[in-house]
Amino acid sequence: VAKPGITVLASKISKEYVDEITKKVEALKSIRPEGPLLVGFLANGDPAAEMYASWTKKTSESMGFRYELRRVDEKDFLEEAIIEANRDDAVDGIMVYYPIFGNAQDQYLQQVVAREKDVEGLNHVYYQNMYHNIRYLDNEKQLKSILPCTPLAIVKILEYLKIYNTLLPEGNRLYGKKVVIVNRSEIVGRPLAALLANDGAIVFSVDVNNVQKFTRGESLKFIKHHVEDLGPYSEDLLKQCCADADVIITGVPSPKYKFPTEYVRDGTVCINFSSEKNFDDSIKTKASLYVPMTGKVTISMLLRNMLRLIENAEKVKAK
Numbered sequence: 001v002a003k004p005g006i007t008v009l010a011s012k013i014s015k016e017y018v019d020e021i022t023k024k025v026e027a028l029k030s031i032r033p034e035g036p037l038l039v040g041f042l043a044n045g046d047p048a049a050e051m052y053a054s055w056t057k058k059t060s061e062s063m064g065f066r067y068e069l070r071r072v073d074e075k076d077f078l079e080e081a082i083i084e085a086n087r088d089d090a091v092d093g094i095m096v097y098y099p100i101f102g103n104a105q106d107q108y109l110q111q112v113v114a115r116e117k118d119v120e121g122l123n124h125v126y127y128q129n130m131y132h133n134i135r136y137l138d139n140e141k142q143l144k145s146i147l148p149c150t151p152l153a154i155v156k157i158l159e160y161l162k163i164y165n166t167l168l169p170e171g172n173r174l175y176g177k178k179v180v181i182v183n184r185s186e187i188v189g190r191p192l193a194a195l196l197a198n199d200g201a202i203v204f205s206v207d208v209n210n211v212q213k214f215t216r217g218e219s220l221k222f223i224k225h226h227v228e229d230l231g232p233y234s235e236d237l238l239k240q241c242c243a244d245a246d247v248i249i250t251g252v253p254s255p256k257y258k259f260p261t262e263y264v265r266d267g268t269v270c271i272n273f274s275s276e277k278n279f280d281d282s283i284k285t286k287a288s289l290y291v292p293m294t295g296k297v298t299i300s301m302l303l304r305n306m307l308r309l310i311e312n313a314e315k316v317k318a319k
């Protein structure tokens with residue numbers, strides 16, 4: 001079968017960030033001689049999380065960070081363990097492997113992590129800034145806000161693939177681009193739709209229930225995105241959204257799910273962030289650029305967020 005496009009691996013996309021982060025960690029030697037410390041909390045005994053944790057350790061250590069996995073056998077002790085790490089000056093960054101309780105208690109735990117150490121960018125302040133298209137934490141615009149790392153990784157991938165047009169002014173660089181996102185979770189899909197719409201794209205956000213359109217309105221007249229319901233989920237509606245899409249992004253957490261290749265227009269850019277393979281190999285006959293996995297870019301963004309948190313803390317101290 002002819003393959004007119006190419007497959008782009010996350011390792012290639014993350015290379016530039018890995019180099020940049022490694023240099024910055026080196027430059028931090030005066031204040032963090034042994035490297036910044038990232039602490040991961042594992043309280044669900046999930047083998048997938050265990051694997052992700054060992055991979056985070058390997059990756060972060062290769063860039064000069066220290067990584068410590070803290071296993072909490074009793075879920076109900078996790079909150080205390082997080083608070084202890086919040087108070088510990090030796091800890092620079094904290095991440096937690098979810099799901100733990102698998103309900104609203106997980107959202108509570110996300111807010112227990114100190115904002116100043118929240119490498120995943122899950123703190124309410126960071127989310128609200130993102131949804132409102134606010135880029136700084138302070139009025140003087142010295143302290144940059146943190147973005148949730150998976151949506152941020154997808155933004156960086158779209159920059160690498162030149163979907164962001166750098167001839168356009170910053171903040172409008174996706175003007176005219178149509179993007180379909182199949183996933184609307186609070187962790188990835190919904191913030192991603194908002195971020196891309198804030199940058200000027202027309203986003204069709206698809207989940208099992210319905211399809212929504214995220215845009216900044218006609219001629220980008222609004223400063224932040226607005227959301228419109230397009231109706232309940234149907235194959236027809238999905239097909240319509242894909243007909244003239246520039247980019248299709250999938251994040252369905254099921255091994256059985258395959259995005260219908262026949263809905264994909266020739267030359268579409270296709271990205272899958274699910275841990276499952278949402279596109280089958282036939283996508284290579286349609287996609288111009290195909291990114292099958294994104295995890296390596298996500299972890300780079302996590303470590304980049306950690307450096308930003310340290311930078312912010314130093315600026316606050318210097319005030």
Ligand code: NAD
Pocket residue numbers: 150153182183184185186187188189206207208209251252253254257273274275276293294295298299
């Ligand atoms: P989730 O279960 O919270 O959300 C799944 C979303 O997909 C929901 O919005 C759901 O409605 C939608 N969906 C499910 N089946 C669908 C279908 N048939 N058609 C349309 N929409 C459908 O999951 P999540 O936390 O968003 O994670 C999704 C996937 O992304 C998982 O595989 C996870 O491992 C992966 N993930 C990857 C990264 C990364 O960096 N690559 C980061 C976080 C999560």
